[in-house]
Amino acid sequence: METTDFSQPIRQSSKGIIIIFAFNAFSFFKKFFVLFIAFGVSIMSQKSFGGITPTMMLLALLGVLIIILIIAILKYLNFKFHLSKDDFHLATGIINKDNTIIPKSKIQNVYIKQNFLQQIINVVSVKIETAGDKKSEIEISALDKSTALLLKKKLFNKANVENEHAEQIDTIEASEVFFKVTPKRLLLEGISQNHFKSFLLILTFAYGIYSEFKDFLKDLELEKQIEGLVKLDEDTILNLIITNVVIILVVVLFSFVFSIVTTFIINFNLEVVEHQKTIEINKGLFNKVSLSLTPSRIQNLVIKTNRVKQYFNLHSLSVKQAMVNAKQQKNFKIVALEKEQLNHLINKLLLNYNNEGKVAKPRPYFMRISVLEMLAFGIVINALSLFLFGIEMLWINVVFVPFAVLYVYFAYKKAYYKISDNFLTIGSGVIDTTTNILEIHKIQEVELKQTLFQQRSDIASLVVSTASKSVTIPYISKLEALSIYNFLLYKVESQDRDWM
Amino acid sequence: MNFTNLQIQTEQLPKVEDVVLKPISKSYLKIILLNKLALYIGVIGLVFGLKYIIEKKEELQLNLWYMLSAVVVFCVFNFIVSLLAFKKRKYAMREHDVVYAKGLLVHSITTVPISRIQHVEESRSWLARHFGLATLKIFTAGEAGSDLSIKGLPYIEAKQIKEIISDKVNGNN
Incomplete structure (x- = not known):
């Protein structure tokens, strides 16, 4: 592997022109898709449209493509990046020159992605994410893989240099492929969804x-x-x-x-690689992505399984991180894990999580709400089927009533919450079994909710928000809700721990 | 430690239910009233506008009175609820957090620990300036919706709270 010197401003791989060109052309056609259809149809039917012949249209199209190509080349030529001691520098822009500097310590995440086209011409794109809104993302769309990995390493390692000797970690860091999905298990996963x-x-x-x-x-x-x-x-x-x-x-x-x-x-080819501190996820067929998870940034863990999946020993784990946009958030999901692998991962991501604490359940009021929900749903379904298909469609109730009963039964059966010294675990779900785990010191806000009707029966719900998700402990007695409320606040405020 | 242990301990913890919540400024009621009035005028105007359009085409006078009374009933109900709900808007500041309670139909008490606050903002609409009020907005790093905004604070108080919070937030760093 030839070492690339990042200290001098360099361009991306020349194949980047193709990527930029394809991307721009695609977005251009997407924008004017309707227009094209309209023009195309009218020309097809009339042979000419205001003196414009099909050949002229074709020429115009070619012209547009050439313009896009020129823009792509110019963009490529003007896209330069380099690394200094603590910053990442990026210069872009054809006419308006933009110079972006990102301190390495502020980099949240570095993703390596590869879409279909990039797979064909064998380049990867590197996405650098900083805290803040979507616009602060930077994407280098074409680098060859070894350069990209080196860049990622440099960006990350220097970011952590403050308290540790990066060079040492570099050599010590042993990474092993912890989990690799087999096609058979993926198939089962798909079926049992x-x-x-x-x-x-x-x-x-x-x-x-x-x-x-x-x-x-x-x-x-x-x-x-x-x-x-x-x-x-x-x-x-x-x-x-x-x-x-x-x-x-x-x-x-x-x-x-x-x-x-x-x-x-x-x-496709889902792979979890375990590094010393972080965990890396690689997956995807057309869009290959490579993501790394840092335990400190994790806010919530969501574990999902269901009856069928339990039988096949399939569990999926979604990791909710702070400051990650919604589209990226979806990618932080590992499917088809076995129970032991799941527990191992949880232990890796959450320090000292040992599933302790007494399980407590919502009040039976929970069922009353579920019944009401199902009743409303039933009325809507019945009205719709009556309206659309006539009286004979009422047989749907034969299916619906048992379904509603099971819904209420399972919803209550699966609802529970568990509070230990450092973790809050909430179980929910009807068909799926969902388990939500969050670290108490990462809580951002606690809210107690009580409707007018719940006041009589002294019932309240608790909404706990972290930086990535809000979870609800539904319908518990107000006294208990308040004591949890006070406990959680006490925990957050008495220890001076960072949430990220 | 398990949950039963926690129960005993919670006896000694600072309790949010014991906090004396402070009602927001009475003048904010005027702003609510003005806003509601504008809304009702708009809705009733809409009904008459509809009547005008429909009557041009067909004769459906009977419908109008039903509609109007429905709208009026809704307005009166909404008005009463918002009047009663006004009393529920309360806030407090503790050493380590900010508490805000609101809502009549759905009553909620929200607490944001000061150590989790990203920044504070104090904003004033045209009407609020007129009545010497301000809105205090507290932003956390949470998802959209987990931010707190306390409306109808006296301007001076909003400013003071903002100062205190930003001092504490900056002091923590």
Whole structure:
């Protein structure tokens, strides 16, 4: 590996022109997509549009592409970065020159990403994230991999140099691949996902299309239909049932395939690498990403599993960090972990988490609220089905009522909270089993909520916010809520620990 | 330590329920009233506007009175609620945190530890300037929504609190 000298201003790899060009062209066409369609159609139909012929259009298009290419080249030429002792310098801009300087100590995260195009021409993009809004992100879109890794290392190591000898860490730092997902487990993960939401969505969509289609069919075979109505009454009902079942089956299959495919694309070759202090996640098929997690920045851990997944020993762990934008936040998710691996990771990320503390449950009032929710939902569903499909659609209650009962039962069964000296653990979920863990000293704000109706039964909810997420301890007695409230505040305020 | 242990200990902890919360300035009620009045005038105006448009096309006079009475009932209800809710708007500052309580239908008590505050802002609208009031905004690093804004503080007090908090925040660093 030839060592790249970062002390002099350098450009990115010359392949960057292609990336910038592709990116700009893509966003240009995205912006004017509708316009293009409109023009295209009118030219197709009229052969000319205000004296403009297709060839002229093509030429114009070519011209636009050439302009974009020139801009891309200029952008590439004017994009220079280098490292000084404590800062990262970046100069950009063709006409308006921008000079950005980022102190290394303020760098929050360095991501290495590789989208499809970048995979083809074998470059990676490096994204440097600082605290603050989205605009303060910097992306170097084309570097070859070894340079990118070296840059990342330099950015990170110097950032920590204040209290430790970076060089030593460099040599000592032993990294091992801790976890690597197998295709089989990914497949299981995709299958065992909670299909309920996508299922409902696709189902309504399919029904919409079906009813449209049905009308159309009726129009076509009106006479036959009338004949059939008189003669084959039972047959049509059977037909209806069969078509409904077929539609549901197709939808189920579709949502299965859909979630399997998305799971594969997102988590392809998922790999968790354990460094001495940090943890690195690599994954992705079309969009390869490489992210590193620093324990101090972690605010919440969310563990999800469900019945089927438990059977296959599949757990997913989402890590919520502070100051990470929502799009990136989604990437901090490790799927298909085994129980021991999960526990190991949790222990690595949260110091001394030992799951202690007494489990406490919300008051039975919780169930009353769930019942009310389900009632409202049921009324809406019934009204909708009556309105859309007529009286015979009321059979949906046969499905709905048991579902509602199970919903209430499981929602209450899975709800609990646990407070130990340093951690707050909250369990929730209906189909999924969700566990939320946060460190008490990272709490930003505590809120006690009580509605007018809860005052009579002396019930309140507690909302605990960290820098990345708010969690709720629902419907506990007000006395207990207050004592937790005071305890959490005491914990936060009595110890002088940083939340990041 | 487990949770039962904690129960005993909490007896001695400083209690948020014992804090004497201070009501916000009475003049803020005037601002609320003015705002509400503007809202009601707008809504009722909308109803009449609708009537005008509809009546041009069809004769649906009967509908209007229902609509109007519904709107008026809503306004009266809303007015009473906001009057009663005004009394619930209270705040306090402790050594280590800021407490703010509000809401009638959903009553909430929010506490932000001073050590978690990123910055403080004191802002005044045109009306608030007129009544000598200010809004104190407290920003934490939390997600959107976990910021605190205390409306209707006397200007001088808002300024004082802001000074105290920023001193403490800067002192911590």
